Amino acid sequence: MNKAQATTRIQKRNVAIIAEAALEVFSSHGFRGATVDQIAKEAGLSKPNLLYYFPSKEAIHGHLLATLMDTWLDPLRDLDPEGEPLDEVLAYVHRKIEISRSQPRESRLFANEILQGAPRILPMLKGELKDLVDEKAEVIRGWMAAGRLAPADPHHLIFSIWSLTQHYADFDVQVRAVLGPGVADPLIDAESYLVTLFTRMLSPG
């Protein structure tokens, strides 16, 4: 593929097709578990053709992670210091649940990366992510200090939101196995459970 600009129509289309296929394969087999042949087959392209658009398997994976990271932080960014505290937190929970519903593969891709020790995105976690979390934790701490939320460790509050919402994407198989075949969408009940949980946790007084 050519160097910088000048992406043709075909390039745009095929890069998108490959990314979609790679997301499917990487998210369900992990980086090492995925093969380039698998991705190529999923994308409906030949392997050399795929490697014409990305220089290596690593590069495809990196591309996915970069794209993901770009949108992964948005829901937290949207936490508004000027808003009503409990509403803001619940809205954040809601946004995260929507992501687990609409982008479970992205969530699993991310989970895989972290589980392996985050070899490729550790700098980003220590930098961009930490900065954002620290900033929003400070906002929450302010709300608590003002008596507008019940006191609790803001960092662990954020961790608990991540953990609980992503659980339904990452551990989907287990959730469904335990709930049984009668439950079509575990996230529906999960959402009202989580609203209750965080409301009781954070309501002042």
Next chain:
Amino acid sequence: MNKAQATTRIQKRNVAIIAEAALEVFSSHGFRGATVDQIAKEAGLSKPNLLYYFPSKEAIHGHLLATLMDTWLDPLRDLDPEGEPLDEVLAYVHRKIEISRSQPRESRLFANEILQGAPRILPMLKGELKDLVDEKAEVIRGWMAAGRLAPADPHHLIFSIWSLTQHYADFDVQVRAVLGPGVADPLIDAESYLVTLFTRMLSPG
């Protein structure tokens, strides 16, 4: 290796060494990401020697999973229907946190397996695990009906305990990256946060 009984001293020792090495390698690289050579090296044995004790890479992995499953359910089994409801739930949270602290590799091994779609343990999830969870969920539902716990979906309550406690083992890298180098053991603060969380969530009245 020989067939059924008659495990010699050396066999016992080497099987244990291999299991330990394999846990280390599988938990940090996943099944596909781990290589037999890596495990052999970690165990301080030659590859053929390792394959003298286990017939295949698959078999080692299966052995680990089976061993793990055996102890994985114990903390939930110990939830006592005759105990004080809130204390029982908090004690369960405590046990799960202890496991995240003492057996993070086992937790990651399990997480890896679920993330890949639980190919090897799905039957167990749908059988043994579901049965146990249903049973304990019924106990919790009884407590709630009797007004001894605030009402909430018992299944999702259990999921939330799993999710929150395992998060600190599985996503350890992320937690540490965000908290920064000043925090030695995130689980200390996590435990008091979680006690608060479930106390507020479940206290009746």
Next chain:
DNA sequence: GCATTGTTTGACCAAAAGGTCAAAGCCACG
């Protein structure tokens, strides 16, 4: 309609990885 640039692929390569085997080494016990 042709030259230039972009796209696709069959054939191929080297390295990695799971696994085998025969032979050698070791150990326990009569």
Next chain:
DNA sequence: CGTGGCTTTGACCTTTTGGTCAAACAATGC
């Protein structure tokens, strides 16, 4: 102290896999 079974290993085999390359095949612009 020697024999039979247990343990260990170097060498080897096969398959999988990431990646290359030259040549064929489109598309685009003049």
